[in-house]
Amino acid sequence: MEMQSDLYRRYMNGHANAVNAAFANRFFIGLAAVEAVARALGREVEHRLVYDAPHNTVWESGDIVRHRKGACPARGSGAMASSPYEWHGEPVILPGSMGDGTWLLAGCGSTDFLESAAHGAGRKLSRQEARSKTNISAGLRVIGPVDPQSPTLRGRQDIVAEIQARLKEEAPAAYKPIDSVVRPMAEAGMVTKVAKITPMITVKG
Incomplete structure (x- = not known):
């Protein structure tokens, strides 16, 4: 793909939009964490963005293009x-x-x-390998909006199984x-x- 081509510029514009959307997503996750801490403490919490470091991006520098994955x-x-x-x-x-x-x-x-x-x-283990382990997520204390023990989910073992599988994927041992x-x-x-x-x-x- 030639850097001077219309296709390249359209690709880079789309890439920039995706990077901006990802930044906004991280920013709002951070705000949600601040809000949760403020609620737990019963007071406002001072906060500010110190630094942001994305890791799946394309960087232009003169005639050099670096894809950092x-x-x-x-x-x-x-x-x-x-x-x-x-x-x-x-x-x-x-x-x-x-x-x-x-x-x-x-x-x-x-x-x-x-x-x-x-x-x-x-990763030490692929996501599929981590999912196949029995006790890899043991010891994790998870607090979230979805309670696998709730009456609503007791009849939906497929959802519970997926939640547990996702936890295994992100377990420290993986x-x-x-x-x-x-x-x-x-x-x-x-x-x-x-x-x-x-x-x-x-x-x-």
Whole structure:
């Protein structure tokens, strides 16, 4: 597909619309989480968007087009001039599973890796493999709008089975340990470590 073609421009316009819709979706999930915390505490909660890092996008840079699938930009400090990150490198947020931590990293701008970095721990088990495991989601305390024990769902075992299967797909054991992913990235000069944070609650949406 030629970059100067009408097809390319229409594709990129559609891509931009999809990226904007995805951002809005993440934003409203965040607002829903803030609202839930505010209700639980019985007071308003201060909040602000600090950073947003999509990971399935196409990035244009002159005549170079990078398709980052499951990856995000990781430019070094030199490329971040006149931004809050000009002395540190581009922020890279690398989330783990529901039961693991999330690493905050700074990009090193390595051309060996196309100024990119992983944007997740990555699956250890495919979704189908995770679904086939018996006790993989044991120990998860799930709070949600759908109660599998409700009288309405007792006669709909198909729905209950699908809910349980989805939980298995996202179980911590289905993903690689986050530290085992970050370590080689840092050693290879892709990123530098900044901080590891541990979630108290995870919102899946």
